[in-house]
Amino acid sequence: MTVAARFKSGRTGPGDAYVSDHSGSPHARFMRLTSYALVPLGMLSAWWILGLAGKPLEAVRAEIGRPIPALVLLAFGVIGMIHARRGMDDIIEDYVHDKALKAQAIVANTWASRVIAAIWILAILLIAAPK
Amino acid sequence: MADADTDRLAARRPLSPHLTIFKPILTMTMSIAHRITGAGLYVGMALLALFLLGAAIGGGAFSAVSWIASGFIGNLLVLMVVWAIFHHLLGGVRHALWDRGLYMDAKGRELLAQGTLVGGILLTLLVFIFKTLAS
Numbered sequence: 649m650t651v652a653a654r655f656k657s658g659r660t661g662p663g664d665a666y667v668s669d670h671s672g673s674p675h676a677r678f679m680r681l682t683s684y685a686l687v688p689l690g691m692l693s694a695w696w697i698l699g700l701a702g703k704p705l706e707a708v709r710a711e712i713g714r715p716i717p718a719l720v721l722l723a724f725g726v727i728g729m730i731h732a733r734r735g736m737d738d739i740i741e742d743y744v745h746d747k748a749l750k751a752q753a754i755v756a757n758t759w760a761s762r763v764i765a766a767i768w769i770l771a772i773l774l775i776a777a778p779k
Numbered sequence: 780m781a782d783a784d785t786d787r788l789a790a791r792r793p794l795s796p797h798l799t800i801f802k803p804i805l806t807m808t809m810s811i812a813h814r815i816t817g818a819g820l821y822v823g824m825a826l827l828a829l830f831l832l833g834a835a836i837g838g839g840a841f842s843a844v845s846w847i848a849s850g851f852i853g854n855l856l857v858l859m860v861v862w863a864i865f866h867h868l869l870g871g872v873r874h875a876l877w878d879r880g881l882y883m884d885a886k887g888r889e890l891l892a893q894g895t896l897v898g899g900i901l902l903t904l905l906v907f908i909f910k911t912l913a914s
Contacts (some may be wrong), residue, residue, distance in 0.1 A: 680878065683871045692862045697827065698910050702849045703856040705841045708834045725824065732821045739818060740781050757821070762850045771831035 655741060665747040675732075675734060682731040686724070693724040709775050715731050718776035725768035733761035809892040814869035816863040823860040861906060866899030 657664035663760045696717045700708055714716055722739070728747040801807060815825050826847050831846030873891045876882050882891050 666792065670828060680875065683875070686811040687871070690864045690868050694861045695906055695910070698857060698861050698863075698906055699914075700830070700848045701854050705834060705845075708841075708848075712831065712834070717832060725828070728820070728824060732817070732824065736821055737816045739814065760825075761821075764821075764828050766825070766827040767832050769827065774835035775831070 656705045689724040691719045712775045729765040805892040816867040819863045839864040862903040869895045869898045
């Protein structure tokens with residue numbers, strides 16, 4: 649599975665920020681494979697995320713603190729953000745046409761998705777790990 | 780000089796989604812909705828991560844983030860995240876079917892577009908009703 653760290657244009661010279669990179673097929677396959685895992689994880693997570701609405705602190709901790717919801721939400725957060733990062737890369741590649749800005753946006757997206765996943769993991773472990 | 784000319788020409792070259800000249804149709808709208816729900820889930824996951832971190836720390840940190848999942852805005856936000864999950868999920872199922880060459884004719888793709896729209900709302904309502912009954 650190739651993971652492009654930055655935008656690689658399919659063209660050299662002027663106008664190279666207007667065409668997508670060379671990794672279309674691996675990208676599509678990567679999105680498909682992660683999405684298969686996200687179908688069951690997403691449905692279960694939707695159930696438990698809806699259960700968080702309007703709850704006091706103790707109830708939120710009790711909901712996340714059980715092993716199965718904790719594991720499912722953990723997997724959903726990690727695989728979801730991996731999938732979301734590549735999806736956001738698509739959006740940046742499609743709509744940002746300034747070459748320097750495009751490169752910066754892709755780096756920002758990479759780190760933002762990692763930070764979100766890290767906070768997600770940390771929070772669930774803090775709540776659900778045996779004391 | 781030549782570079783500047785080519786850049787200007789490249790900027791004027793029409794890009795793939797000709798949104799301004801297409802008549803808005805359901806399959807196109809669902810394609811756009813798939814991207815919007817995807818981007819929305821990115822933001823939703825960030826907000827939920829903050830909410831979970833607040834819940835993990837507790838005390839003042841939880842009061843600072845509790846707006847994300849309680850009150851009018853919080854309830855609406857959670858409901859929108861759940862709807863976005865289902866809509867994006869069904870959009871993905873649609874792509875998985877197309878990958879296998881199924882439902883690619885005019886009637887089939889219209890059916891899938893309708894199914895994505897109605898199914899996303901229906902699943903959200905179902906989960907909402909069951910969750911309300913369970914609590």
